[in-house]
Amino acid sequence: MAINKFHEVEIKFAVDGATTVPDLTRLPEVESIGSTREHRLSAIYYDTRDLRLTREKITLRRRTGGEDDGWHIKLPADSGRIELHAELGDPVNGVYHVPDDLLAQVRAIVRNHELAPVAQVDNHRTESTLCLADGTPIGEFCDDRVTAWSLLPGGAQTSWRECEVELAEPMIGTDIGADFLHSITELLIGAGARRSSSPSKLAAALGDSVDHAPVPAHLRDPDLDEDSAAAGVITALRANRDKLIEYDPKVRRDEWDSVHQMRVATRELRSHMETFDGVLAGEAIKQLLAELKILASILGRARDAEVVEERFHALLDAEDSDVIDATAREHIREDMGAEYRRAHRHVVAALDSDRYLDMLDAIDELLADPPLAGAHRLDEDEVTAATGRHAATDDADTDTSAAPAEEEPELSPEEVLLSHLEEAYRKLLKRHRRAVDNWDNHELTLHEREDYFHDMRKSAKKLRYAAEAVGAATRVKTKRLYKACKDLQSSLGDFQDSVTSRDKLVHLAQAADRRGESTFAYGLLYQRERFLGLQALEEYKDGVKQIKASFGRLKLTKKK
Incomplete structure (x- = not known):
């Protein structure tokens, strides 16, 4: 089933039943009203029992009436919302089912939970197209008189009036579009309208009945x-x-x-x-x-x-x-x-x-329900890294069976996290030495030598993520280390991309040879990629230096 995608930028206004809509051609951007139509719209909104879509500011509805009968999903976007449409389709055994292609867009949220009607919204809409001087639509103005029912436990019927101003899609992101939204907002508020406090008709329809729905995990x-x-x-x-x-x-x-x-x-x-x-x-x-x-x-x-x-x-x-x-x-x-x-x-x-x-x-x-660990036992290196203390060692003169439990170090969660950060740093240094020491070792193949730098990239990534995690969960400031790791990871990523590209060129060349075609082009581009990879490695030495310096500052930058 085909899905149509639209970008929607709109503003909603709450208005009283007796409020008169002002002359919209007074707006500096609007020259004329292109057309005015009335629609009787009826929408059934679907969600899971615990309102997973509603809580993510996503609406899924089956609407009849108007010019866009069918299934609609509205998703949050950087500006406005993305709206996806699919055909209504035919009911199966008297029941309408959400089209699979549309459901896929919210599968990660809905998963295998059943979708059921949660609200009905009926709307008597008066819709006007507002046009520029050359007749190009700049937006739509909708005067909606709404009656809605929440189908949740404790739900009720409500009625209200609201106005919507939707920017024409070609105007989104333009100066004239922004100016239009600003001027129509001033005009409508001056006429007695108010910016709506409800993000959607569904939210207004559900009202306080959302409090009766269970909360997702x-x-x-x-x-x-x-x-x-x-x-x-x-x-x-x-x-x-x-x-x-x-x-x-x-x-x-x-x-x-x-x-x-x-x-x-x-x-x-x-x-x-x-x-x-x-x-x-x-x-x-x-x-x-x-x-x-x-x-x-x-x-x-x-x-x-x-x-x-x-x-x-x-x-x-x-x-x-x-x-x-x-x-x-x-x-x-x-x-x-x-x-x-x-x-x-x-x-x-x-x-x-x-x-x-x-x-x-x-x-x-x-x-x-996080599975929290109990007392955490670390090896000697981890204990030293996290606490500066050395764990007891086993030797012939030590009766470990008689050692009291309190002599074994019990580290706080913060110390545990710092030990992981220290361990990730030690692994990075070890892989750094291996990569540098073997770069000129021609007993190894080129790929073997390059793989050491690929390992180094993975270590930089691991340390970066560890720094991010520690910074998020503890009082240690790790942003400088995170950035240093990200910079090195980026340059080594460019290097590894060149290696991967060369491998693919070799495979393409082999396939071309089997077809009896010239392979000169693949060899030419292979050498270009080899050169680009070596260029990416030029930043390597300084990148490692920055990581070392950043890690060395960590003990001095704990939050007070």
């Missing part, structure tokens, strides 16, 4: 001291969770950079859970770590294809020697796009799976 506050490190851990994980949910529908719509951002969100959540080991514990954590790793891998295949396609296009655009034949140019420009589309289909299939939806439920349950 991820919105339930765990029983924790709000100033504790454990509470900080949950706050940080909730932010990770929200970012993952935010990018799910964008990935499904294949919005630009969405796969990359969802992959980052997945990795951040997984890395933070690892950093919080010792504050959180149990089989649920282990299972979530495994599931997040699988999801990141699926997203990674699509992201790699996307990056290589972009690099191939840039290489072709920069090549002005006219030595790349048309056949090779077509393969270089098109083949990775086809690979990305295949990978993206696999991503969407994974997002539709019960396994993924169960993982989201498990994350929400963890936030509502």
Whole structure:
């Protein structure tokens, strides 16, 4: 079923029943009223029992009447909202069902929970199109007289009048559009209207009956001291969770950079859970770590294809020697796009799976009822890193069976988190030495030597996420370290992208050779990528220096 997408920017005004609408042609932007129509609209709004969509400021409705009969979903956007439409379709056994393509846009929120009617909103609408001097529509003015019923327990019937001003889509983001919204707001308020306090007709229809609905797991506050490190851990994980949910529908719509951002969100959540080991514990954590790793891998295949396609296009655009034949140019420009589309289909299939939806439920349950660890026992290096104390060692003269329990260090959640940060830093330094020491070791293949820098990039990423997690959950200021890690990760990311691009060029060249085609172009671009990779490594030394300096300052920057 086809889905139509619209960008909506509108302003709502509450008005009394007797308020007279002023002459809208008095507005400096409005030359004429293009048309005026009346509609009888009736909408049934759907949500889960715990109002998952409503709480996320999302509306899902089946509307009849007017010029856009059908199913509508309205989603929050950076400015205004995104509105998606699908055809009404035919009922099955007398029941209308939300179209699958439309439901996919909120699958990460709804999951496998049943959608049912929660409100009915009937509206007598008078709709006027407002036009510029050249006849171009600038917006629509709607005078709505609404009667609504909440279908929730404790719900009631309500009636009100409101006016909506919706900007014509071509005017969104323009100066004239902004000026129009400002001037019509002044005009309507001067005529007795008020900016509406309700975000939507659904919210007004439900009213206080929302208080009778259960609260979803991820919105339930765990029983924790709000100033504790454990509470900080949950706050940080909730932010990770929200970012993952935010990018799910964008990935499904294949919005630009969405796969990359969802992959980052997945990795951040997984890395933070690892950093919080010792504050959180149990089989649920282990299972979530495994599931997040699988999801990141699926997203990674699509992201790699996307990056290589972009690099191939840039290489072709920069090549002005006219030595790349048309056949090779077509393969270089098109083949990775086809690979990305295949990978993206696999991503969407994974997002539709019960396994993924169960993982989201498990994350929400963890936030509502976090599995806090008991006393955390660390090895000697971890104890030294976190507390400056050395753990007792076993030797022939030590009777460990008689050692009192209080001699073993019991670290606070904050000390546990700092120990993980220290451990991540030590691993980064170890991998740094290995990468530098082996760069000129020609007993290793080029790929083996480059892999050490790939490992270094993963360490920088791990330290960055650990710094972010510690900064969010403790009183340690880690922003400088986070930035230093991000900068190094970026330059090493450019290096690794060049390596991945070269690998794909080799595969394309091998395929071209099997077809009996010239492989010269692939070798030419391979060498260009080799050069670009070496350029990216030029920032490496300074990047490591900044990480060392930033980590060295951490003990001096604890909040008072």
